[in-house]
Amino acid sequence: QYNSFNSFVYLFCMGLFMQAKYAIMFLWPRSFVNESAFWDKCWKLLLLDNQQVKFSSQSHGNLLQTSETTLPDSIKTSNDTLFNQYLAGVIDGDGGLYLSKAGYASLDITVETKDIAILYYIQNILGGTVQPRVGVNAVRYRLHNTKAMLNVIDRVNGWVRNTKRVEQLKKLCLHFGVVFKSPQPLSLNNPWFAGFFDTDGTISYSFKHGRPQLYIGVSNKLEVDVTYFKDFFGGNTQYDKNSDSYKWAIYAEKDIRQFFNYSQSCPVHSAKVNRSLQQLQ
Template sequence: MNTNKEITENQTSWNQYLAGLIDGDGSLLISNTGFASLEITMDIYDEYALNKIKQKLGGSVKLRSGARAFRYRLHNKTGLLDAIHRISGNIRNSKRVPQLQKICNLYNIPYKEPVPLTIENAWFAGFFDADGTISYSMKRESPQLILSVSNKYNIDLIMFKEFFGGYIRLDKASNTYKWELYNANDISFFCDYLKKYPLHSHKKKRIFLIKRYYSLKACCAYKQEPNSLLYKAWRKFEEDWNNL
């Protein structure tokens, strides 16, 4: 049975996660007629994650017309005030902060500056669910695992580098900045963080497969004879990796 302290901690973590998700994939909007709304758009595979938010706050989840994405929308004032109360003090993205400030002003709610981040904050999980990527590619005939987060502004990625290591670079092809993890120890440290503050998107499946990836890579399973058990294990891993 959960204690009151555990319930409070779980609620706090969920609020932090929600703020991170909104910082990455959300928008806090005010219409021309003065009505506020919260929108979060996620991948076609992430209806489950958005429905969890709907269960807590109300709102709706709909498939976006002509896009491989689902959109969560909340415009009911009671639900919106609840959401603002939850994320207040946790929104920190350079684009999202001004949006929150305008809605706080609309409803005469004092705006709270973001609290200092620590490793004991689920915000990173929410932002990774929004803008993170888990992939691998062949480099010099060996697979290289990469965890990354993309954002238009370098300033919105610095905290990932500060807490988890890695590098930030400008991706000229997409004109966005990317925080990237290559080092196995750094990736393991980030995965340990996600054990305490789990993802809710489809990306969690690949996180669960990382341990198997390193085990098979250590055996060079990817370059064994096609009929060998090791190579078949690698092919099964690839199948599971791509089965979103």
């Protein structure tokens, strides 16, 4: 049993500062053993047992490479609902469904280079290309084959819910003669949250009354597009003037624990989580 969630938060932040357990054990031997075991267990439940992407240190040109994604057989089927929901979340976060003036449809998803595993995870199922963006620390996934795009539309129709993305999907549906489906209700078993978090989420800390405090959050241009997280995980949303976006965040122990529990069944694939895990190993 643990008397204070501050111990949980403190271990996280010291892991960021020292990047080694032994540094914490040296400075705080009195409470390290039990609280460290608790912290390790939480993160392993959240991530280690759910990782489906294997990373490689090999590089090719300026583009970081990952090994082949390891996927359950069910994910590889064309009608897998869980992957489709995850894909819709990624597209809602940092993707785009486009229709050129010449009538060519395409899907673009851009992420930071460190999160390239997300794109390979998707490419392994849908096809398409993954290439570095010139002059910026980012990589882009692109799909523009007509048959493949019809497959994407079929997969995410009814799951995409970002305000801008819904309008883009409507245009594609109209162009291809597909009936547009309104977004279906979300639930805590829906990987849409994981997909959105992979692209627009963060795990970090802030200081409150001079003490570090863990928080989990997501951001987007419109408040309506982040309130889904508030509805299911608690917390608050507020406008951030510096980034000209709305941010949702949770700080309370019960809310963070609920997000952890969700992530056990709907794992995330971005480097932000793997980085946090490495700092505690």
